[in-house]
Amino acid sequence: MPPVGHNGPMTTPTDPARYAGADLRLAAIDMDGTLLDNDKNFPPGMDELLDLMDERGVTFAPASGRQVWTLIDMFPGRPGMTVIGENGGIVMRDGVEVSSSPVDAPTVREVIRLVREATSGPNGIDGGLVMCGKQFAYVERADDLFVEGVAPYYRRTQCVDDQIAVIDAIEAGASDDAIVKLAVYAIGPVGALAEATLAHFADTHQYAISGANWVDLQIRGVDKGSAVRDLQRFLGVERSQTAVFGDAGNDLSMMSEGDLSFAMANASQDVIEAARFIAPSNNEAGVAQVLHTLLG
Numbered sequence: 001m002p003p004v005g006h007n008g009p010m011t012t013p014t015d016p017a018r019y020a021g022a023d024l025r026l027a028a029i030d031m032d033g034t035l036l037d038n039d040k041n042f043p044p045g046m047d048e049l050l051d052l053m054d055e056r057g058v059t060f061a062p063a064s065g066r067q068v069w070t071l072i073d074m075f076p077g078r079p080g081m082t083v084i085g086e087n088g089g090i091v092m093r094d095g096v097e098v099s100s101s102p103v104d105a106p107t108v109r110e111v112i113r114l115v116r117e118a119t120s121g122p123n124g125i126d127g128g129l130v131m132c133g134k135q136f137a138y139v140e141r142a143d144d145l146f147v148e149g150v151a152p153y154y155r156r157t158q159c160v161d162d163q164i165a166v167i168d169a170i171e172a173g174a175s176d177d178a179i180v181k182l183a184v185y186a187i188g189p190v191g192a193l194a195e196a197t198l199a200h201f202a203d204t205h206q207y208a209i210s211g212a213n214w215v216d217l218q219i220r221g222v223d224k225g226s227a228v229r230d231l232q233r234f235l236g237v238e239r240s241q242t243a244v245f246g247d248a249g250n251d252l253s254m255m256s257e258g259d260l261s262f263a264m265a266n267a268s269q270d271v272i273e274a275a276r277f278i279a280p281s282n283n284e285a286g287v288a289q290v291l292h293t294l295l296g
Contacts, residue, residue: 010265010266010281011263011265011267011272011278012265012278013265013278013279013280013286014277014278014279016289016290016293018277019260019277019290019293019294020293020294020296021296022241022243022259022260022294023240023241024056024058024241024243024260024294024295025057025058025059025235025237025238025241025242026058026059026061026228026231026232026235026237026241026242026243026258027053027058027059027060027061027242027243027244027245027291027294028061028063028084028224028227028228028231028242028243028244028245028254028257028258029060029061029062029063029244029245029246029287030062030063030064030224030245030246030247030248030250030251030254031062031063031064031066031071031074032064032211032247032248033247033248033264033266033267033282034245034246034247034251034264034282034286034287035062035245035282035287036282037282037283037285038282038283043285043287043288044285044288045288046288049288049291049292050075050078052295053291053295056295058295059082059231059235059237060082061082061083061084061228061231062074062075062083062084063084063088063224063227063228063244063246063251063254064083064084064085064087065086065087065153065181065183065210065211065214065216065250066085066086066153066154067085067086067132067137067153067154067155067156068083068085068086068090068092068134069155069156070085070152070153070154070155070156071083071085072092073155079094080093080094081093081094082094082231084224084227084228084231086132086180086181086218087181087206087208087210087216087218087222087223087224087250088101088218088222088223088224088225088226088227088228088253089101089132089180089181089218089222089227090134090180091227091230091231091234093231093234097134098230098231098234099227099230099234100134100178100180101180101218101219101221101222101226102178102179102180102219103179103180103181103182103205103217103218103219104219105167105170105171107182107201107205107217108131108167108179108182109164109167110200111129111182111197111198111201111217112129112131112163112164112167114196114197114200115127115128115129115184115193115197116140117196118193118196118197119193125186125192125193125196126186126187126188127146127184127185127186127187127190127193127213128140128141128146128184128185129163129182129183129184129185129197130150130154130157130182130183130184130185131163131166131167131179131182132154132179132180132181132182132183133166133170133177133178133179133180134177134178134180135156135176135177136156136157136158136177137150137154137156137157137158138157138158138160138163138166139157139158139159139160139163140159140160140161140162140163141159142159145187146185146187147159149185149187149213150185167179180218181216181217181218182198182216182217182218183210183214183215183216183217184197184198184214184215184216185213185214186213186214187213188213189212189213190209190211190212190213190214190215193215194209194215197215198215198216198217199215201217204220205217205218205219205220206218206219206220206221206222206223208223208249208250209249210248210249210250216250223250223253224246224250224251224253224254225252225253225254225255225256225257226253228242228244228254228257228258229257232257239257239258239259240259242257242258242259242260243258243260243261243262243290243291243294244257244258244260244261244262245262245264245279245286245287245290246262246263246264246267246271246275247263247264247266247267247268247271247282248267248268248271249268249270249271251267251271252270252271252274255271255274255275255276256274259276260276260277260294261274261275261276261277262275262276262277262278262279262286262287262290263275263277263278263279264278264279264280264281264282264286264287265278265279265280265281265284265286266281266282266283277290
């Protein structure tokens, strides 16, 4: 039987001869299901690959729903990292903000209210809200089960008594932060909690199911694709010099921003249809294989 991806059998990778020798300047790469294998490990030889990209003047930019600080911590000993965090809500290079897109305060307040309502009482759904700021992620739940689910994605997290008070402080100028994403995390499947909370804003905001247990909300027009465009402008890089790699729905927006667009062999069907090329799967170090070919 062929290996199975998100949606049935894996797709056959593109012949590398079709993209070898391209003029590569920027590579924007999703993490889970793309760069990382199913056990969340980096491909072998990652440090050497990053050194080679540095030597060639190619910017490596992990693009993830994770917090920027989490992404930076995942690449220790690499000062000057370029990262696309919070699904494009914030872009940083060498510790300096390239772009960010805060969520409007009235929406944040209403989401806090809806999540509290949906998760409380005898019929409450087991989950909670992660309010994703530029500096910290703010949560009201401090129990181990919730914190352990959140910690891998949000390295800098503050447990607060009242998320509304955080927004009050930001609006009053007492806190130097801004909320760039609202993420709802459920202990079980996220569907019911998503419907009761963030789905209310699907028509006015950027709404995405980002995993079995996660759903995200951002301002309309902010996604990984908009972040890649911000980075291209900042670096002076063309679409023809940009490679993008992804496997899931929140990577779709990137596929039109790089002429070298790669869906992983394990990607969902919509990403495969949107991409120009197919990379070997995440469990076969597909990103590393393609980058070595592109770098020649």
